[in-house]
Amino acid sequence: MSYAAVMGRRNDIMVRAAGLDYRDFTTGTLAFDYEAMMKVAGDLATIREIQRQTRVGDTPLWELNNITRLARQLAPPGKGARIFLKDEAANPSGSFKARRAALSVFHAARNGYPGVAAATSGNYGAAVASQAAMRGLPCIIIQEVFDSRGVGQPEILEKGRACEAYGAEVVQLTVGPELFYVFLVTLEETGYFNASLYTPYSVAGIETLGYELAEQVYGREGRYPDAVVVTHAGGGNVTGTARGLRKAGAAATQVIGVSVDLTGLHMASDRDFNRKSFTTGHTGFGIPFLTWPDRADVPRNAARPLRYLDRYVLVTQGEVFYVTELLAQLEGLERGPAGNTSLAAAISLAQEMDRDQILVVQESEYTGAGKHPWAQLTFARENGIAVERGDPAGNRPGERIVIPEHPRQVKAKDYPLDGVCRSYLRNAVARAGSAALTPADHRFLAEDVRRDEEWVKRVLEEARTVEAP
Amino acid sequence: MTKRAQVGDWVQIHRVVLPAGARAPQVPADTQSAPLEMWVKGILLAGGELGQPARIRTAAGRELEGRLVAVRPPPGHDFGEPVPQLAAIGAEVRAWLERGGEGS
Numbered sequence: 001m002s003y004a005a006v007m008g009r010r011n012d013i014m015v016r017a018a019g020l021d022y023r024d025f026t027t028g029t030l031a032f033d034y035e036a037m038m039k040v041a042g043d044l045a046t047i048r049e050i051q052r053q054t055r056v057g058d059t060p061l062w063e064l065n066n067i068t069r070l071a072r073q074l075a076p077p078g079k080g081a082r083i084f085l086k087d088e089a090a091n092p093s094g095s096f097k098a099r100r101a102a103l104s105v106f107h108a109a110r111n112g113y114p115g116v117a118a119a120t121s122g123n124y125g126a127a128v129a130s131q132a133a134m135r136g137l138p139c140i141i142i143q144e145v146f147d148s149r150g151v152g153q154p155e156i157l158e159k160g161r162a163c164e165a166y167g168a169e170v171v172q173l174t175v176g177p178e179l180f181y182v183f184l185v186t187l188e189e190t191g192y193f194n195a196s197l198y199t200p201y202s203v204a205g206i207e208t209l210g211y212e213l214a215e216q217v218y219g220r221e222g223r224y225p226d227a228v229v230v231t232h233a234g235g236g237n238v239t240g241t242a243r244g245l246r247k248a249g250a251a252a253t254q255v256i257g258v259s260v261d262l263t264g265l266h267m268a269s270d271r272d273f274n275r276k277s278f279t280t281g282h283t284g285f286g287i288p289f290l291t292w293p294d295r296a297d298v299p300r301n302a303a304r305p306l307r308y309l310d311r312y313v314l315v316t317q318g319e320v321f322y323v324t325e326l327l328a329q330l331e332g333l334e335r336g337p338a339g340n341t342s343l344a345a346a347i348s349l350a351q352e353m354d355r356d357q358i359l360v361v362q363e364s365e366y367t368g369a370g371k372h373p374w375a376q377l378t379f380a381r382e383n384g385i386a387v388e389r390g391d392p393a394g395n396r397p398g399e400r401i402v403i404p405e406h407p408r409q410v411k412a413k414d415y416p417l418d419g420v421c422r423s424y425l426r427n428a429v430a431r432a433g434s435a436a437l438t439p440a441d442h443r444f445l446a447e448d449v450r451r452d453e454e455w456v457k458r459v460l461e462e463a464r465t466v467e468a469p
Numbered sequence: 470m471t472k473r474a475q476v477g478d479w480v481q482i483h484r485v486v487l488p489a490g491a492r493a494p495q496v497p498a499d500t501q502s503a504p505l506e507m508w509v510k511g512i513l514l515a516g517g518e519l520g521q522p523a524r525i526r527t528a529a530g531r532e533l534e535g536r537l538v539a540v541r542p543p544p545g546h547d548f549g550e551p552v553p554q555l556a557a558i559g560a561e562v563r564a565w566l567e568r569g570g571e572g573s
Contacts, residue, residue, distance in 0.1 A: 003487060003491070003493065066566070069566060070562065070566060070570075073565075073566065073569070073570025074570065115529060138528075138529040138530055139529060140527075140529045140531075145508075146506070146508075148500075148503035148504075148506075152545060152546070154546040154547075154549070157544055157545055157546040158544070158546055160544070161544045161546070164510070164528065167528055168528055168529065169509065169510075169511070169527035169528040169529035169531065170509070170510070170528075171507060171508075171509050172507065172508040172509070173486070173505060173506065173507050173508075174503065174504070174505055174506045174507075175500055175503075176492060176493065176496055176500050176505050177493055177495065177496065178486070178487055178492060178493050178496075178505050181486075181487075181493070182486060182505075182507065189531075190529075190531070266497055268495070268496050268497055268500055269497045269499055269500060270497075270499045270500040270503050271499045321555065322555075322558060325555055325558040325559060326558070326562060328559075329558065329559030329562065329563070330559075330562065330563070330566075369544075369546050369547050369548050370544075370546035370547070372548050372549065373552060373555055374548050374549035374550060374551060374552050374555075375546065375547065375548050375549035376549070377549065377552045377554070377555070378549030378550045378552065379549065387552065387554050388554060389554050403554045403555065403558075406565075407562060407565070
């Protein structure tokens, strides 16, 4: 089956495999009715019930007293917010991804699909596999694992092992975006449900995370958190958490996205693939999915992070490994490094906030062989990356990982959202091509970037002028 | 590693999905010059000679064909080596907290 032929049928394959015709929601050239699409996942009470059937959610919220103390010792007088951690590693497959998988697998079972498939190299694979095991459905997970030498990322190898432990078939591929082609062929051949990360089911599944943490903080402190720090890659974590916070009534809570800075590494490059230590939660997904969410494996991405982000910051790989040590040694919680991306930012952000404020780190993930600082740094060294201690400012993705020498060197760096919104609108102009944008499009784009329509029209006009020959 | 697999063994097969040069147009040059390869594990149904065609049944119940490359392949990952750059962090930070954060 030729690549081009399969890609040409992608929309039909997707409609059948997701049980959703995205064309139903179209309202303009680019616009669609986002809230109507999200409704297909059901209301929050129903989602909670479905998740409880398969042991998902209701995870503990811990106050990190010693890490708070550490941040306060670095902060100016009166500053240093209390830091809490939502221990999502307590979910069945060891990460918050169980929330995303739960609804997809429920719908696959209820609608009589013969199985579920997902294209993912992350914790999501194990989450789908675990949920499929509980609901008695066969499962196929398609992963990007190896470079052309056959060398695999230890973190991804571990995730593949976990999928197999839950009884799933794992298809391991070399580097490249044609993973999507293999996924389409598999969906077509098997008739399985597409448990995409980007459907309303997946994103609405995370709403319970935001809702629960708001409830837990309110129940304990009589107030909602002042800020929640969320690791950002494809946008679902930010979107779902923020929507859940709003549904709980925590409308004033700041939503801060965090990615690991991997600037300069090409995500589809065979050479660069094994020159990174983090396989998700990084800028290689984070920025492209901010500037155009609809690059996903479904026609309309339910993850629309620019609608919800108040602020976006970056941290380095070395800082995340450092705080992984802090979490283990100061708080007695050994968790996987990638899940601690938002914790790294939180230590820095808490120092800007008042002492009586509350900052929630909304996830953790399991750790084990492969998903561990030793495994990942040993692998980095084997692939020619220097590992040293020093100032994280000296970090160079793909060349040098710098482990801080002191907690004061852990500093989240702001990535301005204004420029991101402008890139998004330039992409919108390119996507629309010669088709005219309607008032519905202007309204939709304004909602998607959380700016007023006048600003959007102005930026679109500028982008058009640049585009014109 | 075992040189020959028996029907019923847990094995791994390999296949080239897209040859070098026939990759998606958007991939960078280094990736373009490598094939897209695929590995899948399952129970051996037919074949058994390493490097020769084989048929397997996967955990999802699919029957797939490819070149037999491994018998009972181990996962291939571990905890790595202790990392000297991480070894001192716990003691350093605890001591710094004990001193009340002086020198920050």
